[in-house]
Amino acid sequence: MLLRTADPYNHPQRMKPLSSQTLPLSDNGSIPVLGLGVWQTPKGDVTRNAVSAALRIGYRHIDTARIYGNEEDVGIAVRESGVARNEIFVTTKLWNKDHGYDPARKAFDASLKRLGLESVDLYLIHWPVQSKRIETWSALEAIKREGRAKHIGVSNYLVPHLEELRANCNELPSVNQIEVHPFLQHRETRDWCARHNIVVEAYSPLGNGRKLFDPTVNSIAERIGRTPAQVLIRWSVQNNLVVLPKSANPDRIEQNGNVFDFALDASAMNALNALEAGDATGWDPRTQD
Numbered sequence: 001m002l003l004r005t006a007d008p009y010n011h012p013q014r015m016k017p018l019s020s021q022t023l024p025l026s027d028n029g030s031i032p033v034l035g036l037g038v039w040q041t042p043k044g045d046v047t048r049n050a051v052s053a054a055l056r057i058g059y060r061h062i063d064t065a066r067i068y069g070n071e072e073d074v075g076i077a078v079r080e081s082g083v084a085r086n087e088i089f090v091t092t093k094l095w096n097k098d099h100g101y102d103p104a105r106k107a108f109d110a111s112l113k114r115l116g117l118e119s120v121d122l123y124l125i126h127w128p129v130q131s132k133r134i135e136t137w138s139a140l141e142a143i144k145r146e147g148r149a150k151h152i153g154v155s156n157y158l159v160p161h162l163e164e165l166r167a168n169c170n171e172l173p174s175v176n177q178i179e180v181h182p183f184l185q186h187r188e189t190r191d192w193c194a195r196h197n198i199v200v201e202a203y204s205p206l207g208n209g210r211k212l213f214d215p216t217v218n219s220i221a222e223r224i225g226r227t228p229a230q231v232l233i234r235w236s237v238q239n240n241l242v243v244l245p246k247s248a249n250p251d252r253i254e255q256n257g258n259v260f261d262f263a264l265d266a267s268a269m270n271a272l273n274a275l276e277a278g279d280a281t282g283w284d285p286r287t288q289d
C-alpha cells in the first residue's frame with residue numbers, strides 16, 4: 001500500500017519539505033538527506049544549470065569532487081543562487097594523487113579557490129588509496145580545526161579501511177560515501193558505520209541509471225504510481241542513507257526530489273532488499289586499489 005502525506009509540490013513553499021529532511025551528524029550539525037550528485041555532469045553550463053535548477057527546486061545539498069572537474073561551476077551556481085550560503089550543504093573530495101599531509105592541505109586550498117567559497121560543509125577522502133591514508137586524514141582533521149571544512153569524512157571506505165582509521169585517528173569520519181542501491185547494499189560497512197555513528201551516503205543510487213530498468217523496481221513503481229528512480233531513491237531514504245542521485249535534466253532533478261510525500265510499504269522494501277547481488281556499477285573498492 002502507498003502511504004500518502006500532503007503533497008509538498010502543491011504547496012506554495014514547496015522548497016521547504018524537500019530541504020528540511022536531514023540526518024544528524026556525530027560532530028553536531030546535520031546533513032540534508034537528498035543531495036544532487038554531479039559526477040559525470042560536464043563542466044560549464046551543464047553543471048551550472050543542473051545545480052541552479054536543483055537549488056531552485058529546493059535541494060540544499062550539492063556533492064562534487066576535484067576529479068569531476070566542475071567545482072568552479074558548482075561554486076558559481078551556489079554563489080549566484082540567491083540562497084544563503086549557510087543554507088546550502090556543499091561537499092567536495094580530495095583526489096588520489098593529492099594524498100599526504102602537505103599535498104592534501106594544498107589540494108583543499110585549491111578546491112576552495114575553485115569553488116570560490118570560504119569553507120565547505122564536508123570534505124571527503126575520495127578513495128582509500130594505499131599508503132599515506134593516516135597522514136592524509138590528519139590533514140583533514142587540521143582543516144576541520146581551522147573551520148574551513150565543517151565536517152570531514154571518507155568515501156569508498158570498507159570495514160578494513162575504517163578499522164585502520166579508527167586505530168590511528170583522533171576523530172572518526174562523520175560520513176562515509178559509497179555506492180549503495182538495492183543491488184549493492186554494503187550491509188557490513190553500513191552496520192559498522194551505524195555502530196560508530198557515521199552517516200552513510202549513497203552514490204549512484206540508481207546504479208548509474210542502469211537499475212532503472214529492473215523488472216522488480218518497475219513493478220513496484222507501477223503499483224504505487226511513482227517512477228523507478230523515485231522507488232530507488234525512496235529505498236535509500238527509508239534506509240537512513242543520505243542519497244545523491246545524479247541528473248543533468250531539470251525535470252528529472254525535480255522528479256528525484258519528489259520522494260518525501262510517500263513511503264514504500266514493507267512488501268516493497270522486502271522485495272527491494274531481496275535484490276542484493278553485490279553488483280557495483282562503478283569502480284569497486286572491494287577490487288580496486
Ligand code: A2P
Nearest residue numbers: 204205206207208209229245246247248249252
Ligand atoms: P541524466 O543526467 O540525463 O538525467 P546515478 O545517480 O545512479 O549515478 O544515475 C545517474 C544516471 O541516471 C544518469 O545517466 C542520469 O541521466 C539518469 N537519471 C537520473 N535521474 C533519472 C530519472 N529520474 N529518470 C531516468 N534517468 C535518470
